[in-house]
Amino acid sequence: MMMLTKSAVNRINKPHPIPISLPELVHLIRNNPQRELLEKIRQLRLQGKEKEVNFLKQNNLYFVNPNYHLDSTGQSVGSGFIFLDIDKVEGDVEKYRDSFIQKYGHLVSMVCLSSSGRGLSILVPVNHSINNTSTFKRVYRYVASLFGDTEFDHSVGHLKSNWFLSGDDNVFYNESSPWMIGELIQDKDCDVIPKLLEPDLNEVESVLDRFGRLS
Numbered sequence: 001m002m003m004l005t006k007s008a009v010n011r012i013n014k015p016h017p018i019p020i021s022l023p024e025l026v027h028l029i030r031n032n033p034q035r036e037l038l039e040k041i042r043q044l045r046l047q048g049k050e051k052e053v054n055f056l057k058q059n060n061l062y063f064v065n066p067n068y069h070l071d072s073t074g075q076s077v078g079s080g081f082i083f084l085d086i087d088k089v090e091g092d093v094e095k096y097r098d099s100f101i102q103k104y105g106h107l108v109s110m111v112c113l114s115s116s117g118r119g120l121s122i123l124v125p126v127n128h129s130i131n132n133t134s135t136f137k138r139v140y141r142y143v144a145s146l147f148g149d150t151e152f153d154h155s156v157g158h159l160k161s162n163w164f165l166s167g168d169d170n171v172f173y174n175e176s177s178p179w180m181i182g183e184l185i186q187d188k189d190c191d192v193i194p195k196l197l198e199p200d201l202n203e204v205e206s207v208l209d210r211f212g213r214l215s
Contacts, residue, residue, distance in 0.1 A: 002079045003065040004028075004165075019069055022081070022109060022123070022173075029112050032167035034061060042117035053116070061115060062165040066123060067136065067158075076159060078130025080178060081109065082143045083163055084122040087153035093118060094170075100150075101172050107146055112171040115164040119153075125178035133159050 002025065003017035020028070032038065037060055044052045066083035068076045089096045093113060097120055101111055110123040124143050130136050136159040144152055156163070 001069040002067075002081065003069055004062065005065075006062050017065060020064070025064065026110060026171055026173045028062075029166055029168050029171045032062075032165065034165075035167045037061070038115060038117075038167045041115065045116050045118060057115060057164050063162045064165055065160055066163050067161055068130075075131065078126070078128065078136065078139075078159075080125060080127070081123045082126055082140055083156060083161060084124060084144060084147070085114070085153040085156045085163070086120040086122070086151065087114075088118050089120065093120070096120070097170075097172075104147055104150075105172065105174060106176065108172070109174055109176055110172060112166050112168040115166045121163060121166055125176055127178040130159070 001019040001021055004020040004025075005015055005017040037056065041053055041056050041061075044056070065079075066081055067079055069079050071077050086100075097111060097113065100120065101108075105111075107124060108122055109125045110121075112121050113119075114121050124146075126139060126143060128135075128139050130139060137157065140157045144154070144157075
């Protein structure tokens, strides 16, 4: 299970996310009620109007926390999936999606166009137990390494990463078994990403908030 939020999050409005299964997520991508808004966002992006794009996305789009769900105690634990993002594809993004699926479809549970329409959003099934950020990052690095020289946007490589929900009639869905990842993943086995992952701003804000550093 993953977590889905259907309204914007800010200091005034902090909605509670709801659990969503992969089949439910795939159905929502194929039948996204925000399809008209997504088309507007994609047109604005083609026109290079990034400020308008970011405003519409951050204040209107549903978003998913694909890497985790909440257990019975309210703790964030792994969803059974690792979310990977290809931010910008040069050329025909739908042809790239088809070639990506042909090459790596056996590794993934889902591939769809991103909300911007210029990249891909990918879910990879894993069986590894994840209940903290350091374990997540090791698993993330390992999973990313399975896709050769594919250039991912590693800013989403965090347990609580947000993913703006896309709309895609041709979303790829594969009921594949999860990758069997050993319980002990050593850093040396996963240090395949040349640059350090960016700080998890959600985690940083949470720490600062506990220490009274946020007004």
